[in-house]
Amino acid sequence: MKILIVEDEIGIANFLKQGLEEEGYDVLVANDGKTGYDLALSQKVNVILLDWILPQMTGIEVCKSIRKTDSKTPIIFLTAKDTVQETIEGLKAGANDYIKKPFSFDELVERIKIHFRNENENDEMSLGNIKIIKSKHQILVDNQEIAFTQREFELLGYLIKNKGKVCTRNQIIEDVWDIHFEYDTGVIDVFMNAIRKKLNLNKDEELIKTIRGVGYIANDLN
């Protein structure tokens, strides 16, 4: 998890860098707007902390320029410009949050974490003797790898991520198939069948259960 700090006051930059490194983040510092802009586009950065008043390019300019090519990376303004007008200008430039100096470091950390919540989704998850490793695209049953296709992998991953909760067919179509228009299909059942076959589960086993009229649920048996 890499954070880019764009801040010209060395003292503040160092204070932030040290604090965030203690929190376990990789930190990159740029002391002027132009360098910040270049780093934002060239490095894979997860969050950008941006001052407003900077040499070379202002924070607003940096923010707008980044947004021209990258609409996703979260940008947090961190500035002494504290009027409502300025806050709105910063947000309109494409920022995701706007924190006024002086700020609480703990609150900053918490506001940074908001943007990591999704990326933090566990790379490794397990359900009974099944283990799933997203980054390697692997599924192990009793430490033995079993080949899963893309869709099978995603569907099983989704059920395990939500283990203990019922996943409705609608939720599955939305979240796994990413289909947001009206669509009537029986494809989920077909894939559940394929997954159960590969895992050697028959349909009355507790590990993955059918909830009649609703959907499916994965259960850790403790």
Place this chain on the structure above:
Amino acid sequence: MKILIVEDEIGIANFLKQGLEEEGYDVLVANDGKTGYDLALSQKVNVILLDWILPQMTGIEVCKSIRKTDSKTPIIFLTAKDTVQETIEGLKAGANDYIKKPFSFDELVERIKIHFRNENENDEMSLGNIKIIKSKHQILVDNQEIAFTQREFELLGYLIKNKGKVCTRNQIIEDVWDIHFEYDTGVIDVFMNAIRKKLNLNKDEELIKTIRGVGYIANDLN
């Protein structure tokens, strides 16, 4: 775009409701925590504005309960509890933003818009004589519909959404194929070929160009 307001002070709730409706949002109001929680789960809401002090369930309880089953819908605390401690508690409960009363209505609107940026992606887009309508899953060339498969549709849509910018093969695999693990493939080229055939474009036409060594770009010709 539907906003749920969970607020027990009728005056504030009405003020917010009216203001947000003028901004063009659909607004739903709950006057106590329990009702708010029920509505949040039963209705398809895009953003939730949450007060802290509420009858039945506190905002914190509502927030935590929603997050148990719904980890996505943005929750914005809107409260008079203004200490750093409380802000952090609110954010840790799963909120996405924390605005202290009294607040500027304009700033609230701007902070709400942050969460709509992604969903606001244009339903209709065009490139030259090509028109794409996401909600209907349609592609029209000179007002004549042409059948596209799912992947073809998504890839062309991605290029048009980013028209004027080069899309690298890596970006395309990440954003269109949603593949985040190491993966070497030539599948993009195959689909570009299929798309060009359907659109009757040969490879040196300006509308969709190959950028050698990088990827592809869609260009509006003006």
Place this chain on the structure above:
DNA sequence: AATAAATAATGAAAATTCTAATAGTTGAAG
């Protein structure tokens, strides 16, 4: 200008995904 090396386009076969039809189950109503 000729050649080689790298990259892209293309076609066809393989694999996956999806549809649609059939068989099997479940649970409610009588």
Place this chain on the structure above:
DNA sequence: CTTCAACTATTAGAATTTTCATTATTTATT
């Protein structure tokens, strides 16, 4: 306890997606 209706599982075949090999094109080098 049966019967029926609604839902789920399973299968096979159709459509889409992906891989892989071949051909074509571009760029750099001689």
